[in-house]
Amino acid sequence: MEETGNIIHLRGQICQSLQFGHELFGEQFYVTTLRVPRLSGAEDFLPITISERLLIDEPLTAGSMLCLEGQLRSYNKVIEGAGRLLITAFAQRILNCEEDEENPNRVQLTGALCKPPSYRTTPFGREIADLMLAVNRSYGKSDYIPCITWGRTARYAANLKIGDRVQLVGRFQSRAYQKQLPDGTALNKVAYEVSVSRLSTVRDEPRRDFHTLPPQMQSPGALTGARDFQGARP
Known part of the structure; x- marks a missing residue:
């Protein structure tokens, strides 16, 4: 793996045929959805x-089982005049699938908070804190990964400050929700985020060298209900 601060392991079934996503320095990248x-x-x-380059010896089609290791990547895209943060699992290795694998969805991240935590309590009394984690990678880039914490972890995370470094373990998840529109109707959407099971602070100086969020990502709307995947350009 290129970085130890950003690792994802997934095992699942490909839902649809791979589609061309983009080309970078002559290398083509394909996108799909993994169940x-x-x-x-x-x-x-x-x-x-x-x-x-990973597909030469591993032709993948709809219904194929896939086990991968890689990183969570993010990029910004302007959709309907607003900046949106889009997330994808970027495969770096394809592994042999083991049917009896205990946990098919594992994420480990080390990074710095780049926005204040957003803490709230649901009508049923469940405590939640949303975090935006900046995870630096090579060539002066950062990935901005939305994370959600629960219960005691949410209470702990609510006291974190911008620049605090944390390590976390969790899973990459999809979450369906409805966005209320001004005319009173609701729009069905899907958010992609890391659901955190363990979180701890890194005991060193707060990080101030992560790359700041682009201006279009500064507004709350860019981070709330705006994690819809529409392709990938890592």
Whole structure:
């Protein structure tokens, strides 16, 4: 792996044929959706990006099982005049699938908070804190990964400050929700984020060298209900 601060491991079934996403320095990248089971029996439908170079010996079609290791990547795209943060699992290795694998969805991240935590309590009393984590990678780039914490972890995370470094373990998840429109109607949308199971602070100086969010990502609307995947350009 290129970075130890950003690791994802997924095993699931490809839902649809691979589609061309983009080309970078002569290398073509393809995108698709991976259906990954949760331990609870529910399923996540996750966007993934794969280089053509990984497909030479591993032709993948709809219905194929896929086990990958890679990184969570983000990029910004202007949609309907507003900046949107889009997330994808970027495959760096294709592995042999093991049917009896205990946990088919694992994420480990180390990064710095680039926005204040957003803490709230649901009508049923469940505590939640949303975090935006900046994870630096090579060539002066950063990936901005939305994370959601629960319960005691949410209370702890609510006291974190911009620049605080954290390490976390969780899963990459899809979450369906409805966005209320001004005319009173609701729009069905899907958010992609890391659901955090363990979180701890890194005991060193707060990070101030991560690359700041682009201006179009500064508004709250750019981070709330705006994690819809529409292709990938890592």
